Amino acid sequence: xxxxxxxxxxxxxxxxxxxxxxxxxxxxxxxxxxxxxxxxxxxxxxxxxxxxxxxxxxxxxxxxxxxxxxxxxxxxxxxxxxxxxxxxxxxxxxxxxxxxxxxxxxxxxxxxxxxxxxxxxxxxxxxxxxxxxxxxxxxxxxxxxxxxxxxxxxxxxxxxxxxxxxxxxxxxxxxxxxxxxxxxxxxxxxxxxxxxxxxxxxxxxxxxxxxxxxxxxxxxxxxxxxxxxxxxxxxxxxxxxxxxxxxxxxxxxxxxxxxxxxxxxxxxxxxxxxxxxxxxxxxxxxxxxxxxxxxxxxxxxxxxxxxxxxxxxxxxxxxxxxxxxxxxxxxxxxxxxxxxxxxxxxxxxxxxxxxxxxxxxxxxxxxxxx
Amino acid sequence: xxxxxxxxxxxxxxxxxxxxxxxxxxxxxxxxxxxxxxxxxxxxxxxxxxxxxxxxxxxxxxxxxxxxxxxxxxxxxxxxxxx
Numbered sequence: 004x005x006x007x008x009x010x011x012x013x014x015x016x017x018x019x020x021x022x023x024x025x026x027x028x029x030x031x032x033x034x035x036x037x038x039x040x041x042x043x044x045x046x047x048x049x050x051x052x053x054x055x056x057x058x059x060x061x062x063x064x065x066x067x068x069x070x071x072x073x074x075x076x077x078x079x080x081x082x083x084x085x086x087x088x089x090x091x092x093x094x095x096x097x098x099x100x101x102x103x104x105x106x107x108x109x110x111x112x113x114x115x116x117x118x119x120x121x122x123x124x125x126x127x128x129x130x131x132x133x134x135x136x137x138x139x140x141x142x143x144x145x146x147x148x149x150x151x152x153x154x155x156x157x158x159x160x161x162x163x164x165x166x167x168x169x170x171x172x173x174x175x176x177x178x179x180x181x182x183x184x185x186x187x188x189x190x191x192x193x194x195x196x197x198x199x200x201x202x203x204x205x206x207x208x209x210x211x212x213x214x215x216x217x218x219x220x221x222x223x224x225x226x227x228x229x230x231x232x233x234x235x236x237x238x239x240x241x242x243x244x245x246x247x248x249x250x251x252x253x254x255x256x257x258x259x260x261x262x263x264x265x266x267x268x269x270x271x272x273x274x275x276x277x278x279x280x281x282x283x284x285x286x287x288x289x290x291x292x293x294x295x296x297x298x299x300x301x302x303x304x305x306x307x308x309x310x311x312x313x314x315x316x317x318x319x320x321x322x323x324x325x326x327x328x329x330x331x332x333x334x335x336x337x338x339x340x341x342x343x344x345x346x347x348x349x350x351x352x353x354x355x356x357x358x359x360x361x362x363x364x365x366x367x368x369x370x371x372x373x
Numbered sequence: 374x375x376x377x378x379x380x381x382x383x384x385x386x387x388x389x390x391x392x393x394x395x396x397x398x399x400x401x402x403x404x405x406x407x408x409x410x411x412x413x414x415x416x417x418x419x420x421x422x423x424x425x426x427x428x429x430x431x432x433x434x435x436x437x438x439x440x441x442x443x444x445x446x447x448x449x450x451x452x453x454x455x456x
Contacts, residue, residue, distance in 0.1 A: 004378070004379075004399070004400040005379070005381070005419065006378075006379040006419055006431055006436060007378060007379065007400075009440070010439075015440075015443055018443055018446065019443065022446060039376050042376075092424065119404075119424065119425055120407075120424045120425025120426070121424070121425075122407065122425055123425070142424075145377070145423045145424075145428070146423060146424050148410055148423075148426055148428065149407075149423065149424045149425060149426045152391075152407065152409060152426065155391075156391075197377055197421065197423065197428070197429075200421060200428050200429040201428055223376075226439060227439075230439055230442075251432065251435040251438065252431050252432045252433075252435040252436035252438075253379075253421050253429040253431055253432070254429070259410050259411075259428055259429065261409065261410050261412060262410040262428060352376070
């Protein structure tokens with residue numbers, strides 16, 4: 004496929020990797036923020052092409068993984084109600100709440116439906132005026148424009164039976180939270196290309212300057228990721244800390260203006276708890292006042308209830324890059340994709356699930372698939 | 374929900390910028406996607422689609438830069454003729 008195969012060319016990837024080898028003289032800790040990049044790195048064995056000096060830290064950029072437990076519990080509570088059609092992206096169904104997951108609600112007779120887009124949920128609401136239709140609005144800045152349009156269209160259509168359980172999160176505040184943590188080991192970031200295709204990358208300039216970290220907006224194919232690493236290493240080795248754009252075929256500096264405009268209209272920035280990390284100030288999106296009628300938490304009267312996460316799950320340390328998935332004692336033993344203790348094992352973009360799928364043997368024994 | 378790949382717009386339906394839809398071809402699999410956020414996109418363009426919404430038009434010139442860079446690095450003859 005065009006714009007895909009050519010970025011997976013093994014020979015070109017090796018050539019890029021050789022250049023990284025040539026330039027690297029010291030140890031560097033580089034975080035790839037996005038779970039999609041983590042998945043590609045582990046799947047294609049990109050880390051094994053790199054010099055030993057380069058340590059890739061897998062970041063918190065998986066919305067399935069960071070959606071807080073109390074929101075999952077609220078989703079389950081709403082989905083179990085008799086008159087509700089609960090719609091969600093498929094990857095949220097197996098995320099464990101404190102007792103159940105959405106899939107078990109469905110198995111017990113709950114009307115839980117997987118949709119591809121929030122607009123599908125709006126359509127279901129229009130077709131079922133006597134049922135309450137709820138959409139589970141999660142994700143980073145990549146899915147927020149779709150959620151915003153779902154709300155906007157529902158409002159235009161005057162739908163009274165539609166609402167959303169919103170738990171959107173924002174990437175830059177999470178990067179800042181990581182950088183200001185005393186256990187932070189991150190020296191440079193590969194920023195998530197698709198998030199930047201929406202938001203642009205203006206907001207990274209103050210972060211790069213304040214914390215003296217190179218930030219390179221990076222795509223998702225092997226050649227993209229290797230070039231992103233090369234650009235970061237060039238900066239690190241020469242003492243620069245700038246914002247650069249590797250993924251220029253899809254990302255403009257100002258981002259997607261129409262998407263940002265609708266997001267500003269429909270959402271407001273709120274404090275948000277991140278599963279495994281805790282509260283990060285101004286790191287989420289909630290519905291703006293004019294759209295409060297579409298807020299499922301208000302509609303279903305779900306009081307704020309905080310839930311403790313299972314102590315055995317170390318996903319918080321994995322999400323902050325302090326531990327690698329296989330360093331957790333439960334990894335592959337009491338915690339597997341079939342029986343996950345935490346969300347990083349659930350989502351295919353979660354670091355633990357990626358390691359489980361591609362790395363059950365020690366890394367050295369895994370052949371690269373490039 | 375985050376993974377996205379580029380697809381080619383085969384046809385466009387509707388004139389209202391907010392509800393304009395495209396049939397997008399992902400290597401033989403056709404899906405409908407909202408073009409509300411890519412008002413500049415036309416038939417034949419490649420777009421990156423997230424949960425039913427095209428969020429970015431792929432810039433052909435920018436897409437070729439990495440190959441130019443690699444060619445410059447080592448002189449890749451096999452890419453010489455538009456590979």
